[in-house]
Amino acid sequence: MxxxxxxxxxxxxxxxxxxxxxxxxxxxxxxxxxxxHVHAQGKHITVDQGKVSLYYEDEGKGQPIIFIPGWTMTSQFFSKQKEHFKENYRCITYDPRSHGQSTKTPKGNTYLTHAKDLNQLIQKLELTNVVLVGWSSGCATIYEYVKLYGLGNLNRLIFIDEPPKWVGDTKTEWVYGSFDDYRGSLKDLISDRHGTAEGTVKWMLKKNTDSVETKWMVNQMLMTPNDVAVSLYLDGLVSDYSDVLKNIDGKLPLLFLLRDSWNDSAFDWIGKNVPTAKIEKISSHAMFWEDANRFNKVLESFLKEKN
CATH class of the missing domain: 1.20.5 (Single alpha-helices involved in coiled-coils or other helix-helix interfaces)
Incomplete structure (x- = not known):
């Protein structure tokens, strides 16, 4: 029967x-x-005078797009973008130092060093007219890169759901929270790394993700050592890239992909300080994973716009 x-x-x-x-x-x-990892064709490239090996995936031909993951995240979070954009672009994803499959180092775990590593990756792969896509704290790497190397080798910049500074007055500024808000989260990070990773995954997803997928994301985050996670967290906590962002305005195309939950703070700040930038609303911090088709369409539309 x-x-x-x-x-x-x-x-x-x-x-x-x-x-x-x-x-x-x-x-x-x-x-x-x-x-x-489906279709993954990973390679390694050395930076920092051969001291650090960065894991990266490089597929497709055409204008290069580099996806930069956020705090303790890995290249694998962008697997759905790689499969889509490799058809018409040279799509590059990578693990920053001390993340994922890249070398774990006791030193250089700052976004300044990440920017230097990114520059060496760009130079060694002989990339020009580059599009940078930063997710969350990956945006800090972009800001540090611009401070060090300028905009000469860049075509456009995309920032996924990240303010130029984390800490401030939530009533008047575009920030994640106040210092009091972060005091508790920092203590949690130090005392319970696994719990912090689980909480981060739940926060960045809007939909109910199955337990296997959630566990995979948490395990990807935990590939970054605890001390490195704290170091980068503190670096983000004390950084302010507001002036860097203001100085970029009008010099090349900018796209901000922002959650609705920012309310008006993000949109007001960008409208006042970066008026030439384009803003698109997204449903969650990791919409590129949850709703990849819609995300990819929005990003592709921006990439096709003329400078």
Whole structure:
């Protein structure tokens, strides 16, 4: 009887499509759990006088786009963008030092050093007219890069859901929170790294993610050592890139992808200080993962706009 029912389901094209989709989803989640990266063609490149090896994936041809992950995140979070953009662009994702599969180092765990590493990656891959896409704290790497090397080799910049500074007056500024807000989160990070990672994953996703996928994301974050996570957290906490961002305005195309939950603070600040920038609303901090199709369409539309 079970076989008869199965055959009747297969004959229905819509149910067959559903089963195929469900099967593909199960396989994909299993591969995430096992740490298998679909279509990944990872390589390593040395920076910092050969002291550090950066893991990166480089696929496609055309204008180069580099995706920069956020705090303790990895290149694998951008797997859905790589599969999409490699068709028409040279799509590059990488793990910053002490993240993912890159070398773990006791020194240089600041966004300034990340910017220097990024520059060496760009130079060694002989990239020109580069598009940089920073997610969360990956935006700090972009700001530090611009401070050090200027805009000469850049085509446009995309900032995913990140203010130019973390700490300030939430009533009058575009910031994540006050210092009092961060005092508790910093203590939690020091005392319970795993719990902090789980909390971060839940915060950055709008949809209910299955436990296997959530566990995969947490494990990706935990590939960054605890002391490095604290170092980068503190670096972000005390940094203010407001003036850097203001000085970029009008010099090349800028796109901010921002959550609705910022309310008016982000949109007001950008309108006043970076008036030439374009703003697109996104549903969550990690919408590029949750709703990749929509995210990719928004990003691709911006990439096709003329300078």
């Amino acid at each position: 079970g076989i008869t029912i199965f055959k009747s389901i297969i004959k229905n094209p819509y149910q067959k499509l559903f089963l195929m989709t469900l099967f593909k989803r199960a396989i994909y989640v299993l591969m995430l759990f096992l740490g298998i």
